[in-house]
Amino acid sequence: xxxxxxxxxxxxxxxxxxxxxxxxxxxxxxxxxxxxxxxxxxxxxxxxxxxxxxxxxxxxxxxxxxxxxxxxxxxxxxxxxxxxxxxxxxxxxxxxxxxxxxxxxxxxxxxxxxxxxxxxxxxxxxxxxxxxxxxxxxxxxxxxxxxxxxxxxxxxxxxxxxxxxxxxxxxxxxxxxxxxxxxxxxxxxxxxxxxxxxxxxxxxxxxxxxxxx
Amino acid sequence: xxxxxxxxxxxxxxxxxxxxxxxxxxxxxxxxxxxxxxxxxxxxxxxxxxxxxxxxxxxxxxxxxxxxxxxx
Numbered sequence: 001x002x003x004x005x006x007x008x009x010x011x012x013x014x015x016x017x018x019x020x021x022x023x024x025x026x027x028x029x030x031x032x033x034x035x036x037x038x039x040x041x042x043x044x045x046x047x048x049x050x051x052x053x054x055x056x057x058x059x060x061x062x063x064x065x066x067x068x069x070x071x072x073x074x075x076x077x078x079x080x081x082x083x084x085x086x087x088x089x090x091x092x093x094x095x096x097x098x099x100x101x102x103x104x105x106x107x108x109x110x111x112x113x114x115x116x117x118x119x120x121x122x123x124x125x126x127x128x129x130x131x132x133x134x135x136x137x138x139x140x141x142x143x144x145x146x147x148x149x150x151x152x153x154x155x156x157x158x159x160x161x162x163x164x165x166x167x168x169x170x171x172x173x174x175x176x177x178x179x180x181x182x183x184x185x186x187x188x189x190x191x192x193x194x195x196x197x198x199x200x201x202x203x204x205x206x207x208x209x210x211x212x213x
Numbered sequence: 214x215x216x217x218x219x220x221x222x223x224x225x226x227x228x229x230x231x232x233x234x235x236x237x238x239x240x241x242x243x244x245x246x247x248x249x250x251x252x253x254x255x256x257x258x259x260x261x262x263x264x265x266x267x268x269x270x271x272x273x274x275x276x277x278x279x280x281x282x283x284x285x
Contacts, residue, residue, distance in 0.1 A: 066247035136236075140244040141260050142251060211256040 004052070004059035011049045012077065018042030019084050039114070042081070046121050053128050064212065067133045068143035072204040074129055078122040079198040085114050086191045093187065094178040101183050146207045154200035161192055216284045219258040223249070223278060226271040233271075241270040255285070 021038025053060050061070050092107040093100045100107075130138070165188070169176045179188060227233045235249040242249075242263060251257035252267075259267065268278045 064247060064250060066245045069247070137239065137243055137245050140248050141263060142244070142248045142257055211251055212254075 002059050004056040005062065007052060007056075008049070008060050011045050011052060015042050015045035015049070015077070015081075018045060019081055022084060022088070043117065043121075046125075050121070050125055050128065053125060058132060061129075061132075066143060066208070067130065067138040068146070069205065069208040070129050070132075071126060072201050072208070074122065074126050076198065076201040076205055078118055078125075079194065079201060081118050082115060083191075083194055083198055085111055085118075086187070086194055090184070090187060090191060093184050101181060103183070146204055146211075149207060150200045150204040153203045154196045157199045158192065158196040161195060165192070217281055218255070218284045220255060220280045220282045220285075221252060221278055222280075223267060223271065224253045226273055226278060230271060238267070238270055242266040 018038045018041035021034045022042060024034065024038075061073070065073075089107055089111050093105075096105055096107060099105045169180070179185065223238075227235070227238060235253075236246045239246040239249045243266070244263065248257065248259075252259060264275060264279055268275045271278060
């Protein structure tokens, strides 16, 4: 394993720790809210990764990875982070009471900022990764076949998630009543779409790995 | 019952053509180098069109490069 690759793994591990810290919520770790520190750790790790990528463009990913596999990894990392934030929002919204019905409430305000930063980071890192293989074939029939399989898998998972949601609504009417409000329901639907895309990318990453094994 | 799979001799014919690199073969066939790696490892079966392109790039007949034979 090269030094650059090892550094990539360390940075991603630090980013994952930061994301996990953000997910702990206001009660945090042993009662201490580590959210702001965890958020700073996460974004610092992502920006360092970007600098690292610019400096060691050819060595950040293993050379046996195709462009589509690299993009799937980048998408998986960013979508996992987006999912963390959306899950946090869905947990916080029912506790807000009437405030949850407003488009701008105390739970969504920090979310938009975080999502904006993540999407910006995703675009920048994605285009930096794309530039690595400039001038060569970036997508071919094998990549398209993997993408097709991943899409079919993700659609099946989405159907299962919808069935699970319907069963939960029917069998747990009391608990689900807090979720049956237009704004929360809209966020649940968006979360389902994000989950579908995340699963599609996880499958893609797994498929490429399996083909190499 | 014996299981059959698409086997190939890409690596062997590549070596016979003055060690034609995976990257050069990939470029000649319009695919990524990773696909050539997957093909040589027999982790991927190509489309008929790609199979013809590979055979042409290696200067061989399709049947020489690819066989439908028992799995390893």
